[in-house]
Amino acid sequence: xxxxxxxxxxxxxxxxxxxxxxxxxxxxxxxxxxxxxxxxxxxxxxxxxxxxxxxxxxxxxxxxxxxxxxxxxxxxxxxxxxxxxxxxxxxxxxxxxxxxxxxxxxxxxxxxxxxxxxxxxxxxxxxxxxxxxxxxxxxxxxxxxxxxxxxxxxxxxxxxxxxxxxxxxxxxxxxxxxxxxxxxxxxxxxxxxxxxxxxxxxxxxxxxxxxxxxxxxxxxxxxxxxxxxxxxxxxxxxxxxxxxxxxxxxxxxxxxxxxxxxxxxxxxxxxxxxxxxxxxxxxxxxxxxxxxxxxxxxxxxxxxxxxxxxxxxxxxxxxxxxxxxxxxxxxxxxxxxxxxxxxxxxxxxxxxxxxxxxxxxxxxxxxxxxxxxxxxxxxxxxxxxxxxxxxxxxxxxxxxxxxxxxxxxxxxxxxxxxxxxxxxxxxxxxxxxxxxxxxxxxxxxx
Amino acid sequence: xxxxxxxxxxxxxxxxxxxxxxxxxxxxxxxxxxxxxxxxxxxxxxxxxxxxxxxxxxxxxxxxxxxxxxxxxxxxxxxxxxxxxxxxxxxxxxxxxxxxxxxxxxxxxxxxxxxxxxxxxxxxxxxxxxxxxxxxxxxxxxxxxxxxxxxxxxxxxxxxxxxxxxxxxxxxxxxxxxxxxxxxxxxxxxxxxxxxxxxxxxxxxxxxxxxxxxxxxxxxxxxxxxxxxxxxxxxxxxxxxxxxxxxxxxxxxxxxxxxxxxxxxxxxxxxxxxxxxxxxxxxxxxxxxxxxxxxxxxxxxxxxxxxxxxxxxxxxxxxxxxxxxxxxxxxxxxxxxxxxxxxxxxxxxxxxxxxxxxxxxxxxxxxxxxxxxxxxxxxxxxxxxxxxxxxxxxxxxxxxxxxxxxxxxxxxxxxxxxxxxxxxxxxxxxxxxxxxxxxxxxxxxx
Numbered sequence: 001x002x003x004x005x006x007x008x009x010x011x012x013x014x015x016x017x018x019x020x021x022x023x024x025x026x027x028x029x030x031x032x033x034x035x036x037x038x039x040x041x042x043x044x045x046x047x048x049x050x051x052x053x054x055x056x057x058x059x060x061x062x063x064x065x066x067x068x069x070x071x072x073x074x075x076x077x078x079x080x081x082x083x084x085x086x087x088x089x090x091x092x093x094x095x096x097x098x099x100x101x102x103x104x105x106x107x108x109x110x111x112x113x114x115x116x117x118x119x120x121x122x123x124x125x126x127x128x129x130x131x132x133x134x135x136x137x138x139x140x141x142x143x144x145x146x147x148x149x150x151x152x153x154x155x156x157x158x159x160x161x162x163x164x165x166x167x168x169x170x171x172x173x174x175x176x177x178x179x180x181x182x183x184x185x186x187x188x189x190x191x192x193x194x195x196x197x198x199x200x201x202x203x204x205x206x207x208x209x210x211x212x213x214x215x216x217x218x219x220x221x222x223x224x225x226x227x228x229x230x231x232x233x234x235x236x237x238x239x240x241x242x243x244x245x246x247x248x249x250x251x252x253x254x255x256x257x258x259x260x261x262x263x264x265x266x267x268x269x270x271x272x273x274x275x276x277x278x279x280x281x282x283x284x285x286x287x288x289x290x291x292x293x294x295x296x297x298x299x300x301x302x303x304x305x306x307x308x309x310x311x312x313x314x315x316x317x318x319x320x321x322x323x324x325x326x327x328x329x330x331x332x333x334x335x336x337x338x339x340x341x342x343x344x345x346x347x348x349x350x351x352x353x354x355x356x357x358x359x360x361x362x363x364x365x366x367x368x369x370x371x372x373x374x375x376x377x378x379x380x381x382x383x384x385x386x387x388x389x390x391x392x393x394x395x396x397x398x399x400x401x402x403x404x405x406x407x408x409x410x411x412x413x414x415x416x417x418x419x420x421x422x423x424x425x426x427x428x429x430x431x432x433x434x435x436x437x438x439x440x441x442x443x444x445x446x
Numbered sequence: 447x448x449x450x451x452x453x454x455x456x457x458x459x460x461x462x463x464x465x466x467x468x469x470x471x472x473x474x475x476x477x478x479x480x481x482x483x484x485x486x487x488x489x490x491x492x493x494x495x496x497x498x499x500x501x502x503x504x505x506x507x508x509x510x511x512x513x514x515x516x517x518x519x520x521x522x523x524x525x526x527x528x529x530x531x532x533x534x535x536x537x538x539x540x541x542x543x544x545x546x547x548x549x550x551x552x553x554x555x556x557x558x559x560x561x562x563x564x565x566x567x568x569x570x571x572x573x574x575x576x577x578x579x580x581x582x583x584x585x586x587x588x589x590x591x592x593x594x595x596x597x598x599x600x601x602x603x604x605x606x607x608x609x610x611x612x613x614x615x616x617x618x619x620x621x622x623x624x625x626x627x628x629x630x631x632x633x634x635x636x637x638x639x640x641x642x643x644x645x646x647x648x649x650x651x652x653x654x655x656x657x658x659x660x661x662x663x664x665x666x667x668x669x670x671x672x673x674x675x676x677x678x679x680x681x682x683x684x685x686x687x688x689x690x691x692x693x694x695x696x697x698x699x700x701x702x703x704x705x706x707x708x709x710x711x712x713x714x715x716x717x718x719x720x721x722x723x724x725x726x727x728x729x730x731x732x733x734x735x736x737x738x739x740x741x742x743x744x745x746x747x748x749x750x751x752x753x754x755x756x757x758x759x760x761x762x763x764x765x766x767x768x769x770x771x772x773x774x775x776x777x778x779x780x781x782x783x784x785x786x787x788x789x790x791x792x793x794x795x796x797x798x799x800x801x802x803x804x805x806x807x808x809x810x811x812x813x814x815x816x817x818x819x820x821x822x823x824x825x826x827x828x829x830x831x832x833x834x835x836x837x838x839x840x841x842x843x844x845x846x847x848x849x850x851x852x853x854x855x856x857x858x859x860x861x862x863x864x865x866x867x868x869x870x871x872x873x874x875x876x877x878x879x880x881x882x883x884x885x886x887x888x889x890x891x892x
Contacts, residue, residue, distance in 0.1 A: 004502075006537030006757040007495055009522060014535045017486035017548065024487065036814045038791035038821025038842075040463035041470065045567055046492060046524075046553065047512075049453055056450075066493075068514035071557050076455060078492075089460045091452030097839035099824045102463065107492065111517050121491055132824040136803055140824070259807035261815075311452040345484035357582055361705035368482045369707075375484030378545045378578040378586070393543035396484075 011112065011120030022340035023123075026329060027105055029151045030125050034103040037144055039127050042102045044085040046109075050075040056084045056307060058279040064110040078109035082126040082322065083280075083307070090130055091311025098131030098316070105325075117295050117330050128320025130308055135252035138284050138303060138319050142253065143260035145288060145299050145321055146267055152328065153337030154290070157298070159267055161226070161286045162274035163250050164302070166233060169243025170272060173236060174215040180208055188220050189275035196221060199273075220273040226254060229270045249284055276300060280307040283319070293334040295327040345375035346438055347398045348391040353382050359407060363400060363430060370431035372438070391417055398437060400430065457558065457566030468786035469569075472775060473551055475597045476571050480549040483590055485573050488548045490531040492555075496521040502530045502753060504725040510556040524555035528572040528768065529726075529753070536576055537757025544577030544762070551771075563741050563776050574766025576754055581698035584730050584749060584765050588699060589706035591734060591745050591767055592713055598774065599783030600736070603744070605713055607672070607732045608720035609696050610748070612679060615689025616718065619682060620661040626654055634666050635721035642667060645719075666719040672700060675716045695730055722746060726753040729765070739780040741773040791821035792884055793844045794837040799828050805853060809846060809876060816877035818884070837863055844883060846876065 008014060015023060031041075050067050057080060066078040079085055082104045090096065105125045112118050127144055129137045142159055149157055171181035183206040187199050194202065196217055203213040222232045230247050237243030250270060257264040276285045283303030290298060301321025308316040332338055347367060351360045360376050367374040375396065377387045384401065391399050401422075402412040412430055414437065415422045425433045454460065461469060477487075496513050503526060512524040525531055528550045536542065551571045558564050573590055575583045588605055595603055617627035629652040633645050640648065642663055649659040668678045676693050683689030696716060703710040722731045729749030736744060747767025754762040778784055793813060797806045806822050813820040821842065823833045830847065837845045847868075848858040858876055860883065861868045871879045 003759060004498070004757055006534045007498070008538065009491060009493055009495055009520070012491035012493060015489040016539065017488050020487045020489060035789070035819050038819060040790050041466045042463050043461040043466060045455060045458035045460070047455055047458060047567065049455055052450065052453070055448060066516065070512065074455065088452045092454065093462065097836055101821070121493065129824055134824050136807060136822065137824045256804070256807065259804045259811065261811055310448060311450055313449060343481070344486050358702070358705045361582060361702065365705065365707055373481050373484060375547070376582065378575055378580050378583045390543055
């Protein structure tokens with residue numbers, strides 16, 4: 001077969017077993033939280049008709065989506081997110097019981113410039129509640145975010161909260177024209193990056209009158225506890241019913257979070273400047289920030305009451321969030337928050353020589369039937385040193401050895417790879433003793 | 447937001463929660479078997495450089511692969527299988543400990559004509575052992591296939607076994623020219639579909655001399671037990687060293703399978719006509735057949751000693767198999783082999799009225815902390831009938847109800863949805879009693 005150079009696409013990754021162990025552990029942990037809240041698993045195709053995404057996620061998706069024409073001349077695209085497919089599936093299944101709660105853990109694809117923590121194929125963990133406009137549905141999503149991050153060892157994080165309704169009230173309050181509202185959102189969304197004066201310049205550059213810019217900056221500069229910010233906002237926006245509704249929705253969420261054992265004063269920060277890029281949000285929006293490492297927001301979400309209905313042809317208010325697995329893993333790695341469990345074998349059964357193959361295979365079979373993850377050395381039989389080296393490289397904690405003399409005595413040798421300690425055990429005792437060694441905390445490794 | 451018609455691409459599927467429960471259960475079962483044998487999990491990108499697949503999987507891949515030019519003008523393709531990416535990754539990681547055993551459960555994409563059991567996006571479950579030419583590695587893969595199928599309730603299946611070495615010896619034996627060998631393979635691979643006379647016509651049509659066709663048919667028509675077929679083959683091919691090697695490799699596999707507790711006489715059938723489409727096989731090849739339903743082979747694999755090396759630049763003999771999840775699920779569904787476990791909530795906490803929201807959320811929190819999967823009704827509070835209907839639709843076995851009077855007595859009502867039976871329990875006993883009800887086999891459902 002002709003030699004081929006092995007090359008991977010830029011921005012794409014292979015996950016070797018050691019990396020996979022941590023990824024799977026974190027995804028499994030999130031999944032347990034999702035299930036504990038009654039979210040149901042589902043999956044949707046990787047490929048969608050491109051038009052499904054058109055006009056849904058905003059301009060960015062148009063430029064970042066992997067689009068192409070398939071062999072049947074259809075315009076198709078690799079899914080850009082898990083939210084638009086959610087809306088599409090709900091639209092195709094009018095019989096689903098509402099409120100409907102699903103989670104979806106899967107890769108999405110975007111033609112981004114690859115850089116630290118940013119890939120062209122990356123995993124999202126989404127939870128959404130469709131068909132509920134209750135504040136308890138909003139609060140539950142925030143509680144899920146908090147519980148997921150707690151469960152993987154995060155201690156310092158803040159959920160930044162705002163509401164699209166107060167945001168548009170803020171634009172009206174400033175005196176910006178309806179056309180200028182989007183310029184206002186785009187500008188203030190950069191507050192964290194470019195500061196107050198930067199936002200002012202940005203707004204002026206976009207043609208906003210100076211007095212309007214001032215009024216915007218007045219509102220987004222309110223300092224204090226979340227409840228103080230909300231009180232102040234409500235005063236400013238008191239003549240704007242939508243703005244007041246937005247403030248009250250945020251207050252409801254903050255009030256309900258303690259019922260989920262989430263300390264809202266510690267975990268949630270109201271920030272009137274948070275906009276979030278996606279066009280479809282209609283109510284609360286939120287992101288989770290960590291101070292270190294600098295990876296950007298690790299989760300993002302909000303309420304979007306019209307997207308699902310636009311496929312379903314009826315009103316289906318929805319709230320949800322995506323947890324960004326890649327960034328969360330980066331935080332876990334950088335701060336050494338958790339150790340990955342060993343995904344590999346517990347025991348390597350060595351093969352003494354050509355004539356021992358059957359014996360070793362049978363021994364392994366006994367162990368597997370007892371539930372022990374067991375590898376038989378499949379390289380050339382003999383050369384025990386090489387076989388023990390193999391166990392070391394794979395971090396297999398125990399090995400079993402048996403030469404002809406031991407087999408004649410109906411015994412095998414159990415070796416603890418960490419300590420080098422060895423002992424003889426009767427053949428029929430092997431499974432029991434290996435299980436005991438794996439479970440024991442003294443001497444033998446777990 | 448503008449109305450969008452909800453459409454899914456032909457040949458692609460959404461997996462709603464009920465379907466997912468079974469899919470996940472089967473994949474989880476396979477994964478446990480893989481891990482018990484010491485195979486390690488890994489993942490590779492969905493998208494590869496198209497050239498990675500070129501000349502590897504044969505002509506079919508060229509026409510069936512989803513290929514396109516990305517925004518950076520690269521020729522890329524959605525992965526056609528999980529085997530070529532395996533070879534590519536091994537080629538990029540010369541430091542992996544050998545023999546290296548990995549499993550990979552993931553979707554692959556082929557532009558097939560959609561039909562019953564055939565999709566454009568479908569899941570494969572692959573296990574491969576790289577860097578071993580031992581017959582025990584071959585036998586282990588067959589044992590894994592057998593254990594996986596046993597674990598999901600298959601009882602009637604046969605692993606059909608052949609060897610590429612005997613196959614090419616058979617072509618030589620017939621007198622076909624080396625160029626005609628491929629015509630011979632293609633023709634005899636259809637034996638099951640078109641019968642002996644069909645194969646004869648096919649070969650003659652492809653220009654094979656009649657006496658060569660006769661000799662081919664003589665060999666592939668050998669009847670009997672596997673060991674008898676192998677004995678006969680060895681006699682016919684006695685002057686062809688490669689053919690004899692092929693026969694002996696199959697014999698070794700059959701001899702080793704009992705060490706894995708696989709009854710080779712019952713589970714394995716040698717069939718000298720089995721070719722398998724893929725170009726890269728070099729040793730044993732095998733497929734698994736079931737009589738009912740007619741879904742084609744449910745697993746397929748073999749030894750391919752050159753593919754991995756063609757990326758790695760050194761010899762890395764490899765054996766592996768793919769389990770076809772979609773067909774296996776079809777067999778499970780058709781024969782009702784296993785029931786999917788409930789993936790949803792164990793309990794629905796109802797919400798009596800607006801003023802009960804906090805109480806219901808706190809009650810749910812207690813249950814979740816006790817490990818109970820708990821949903822709080824997130825539709826409008828009140829209307830208990832609707833809430834109980836919701837629990838029914840979602841197959842949630844237990845519900846909790848609490849009106850103001852009960853709350854005043856610090857009690858809640860636990861309702862078994864199957865029997866309709868209700869009883870009052872003290873508020874602080876809820877988690878314990880719900881767990882007991884879930885675990886009890888009498889009265890309350892599990």
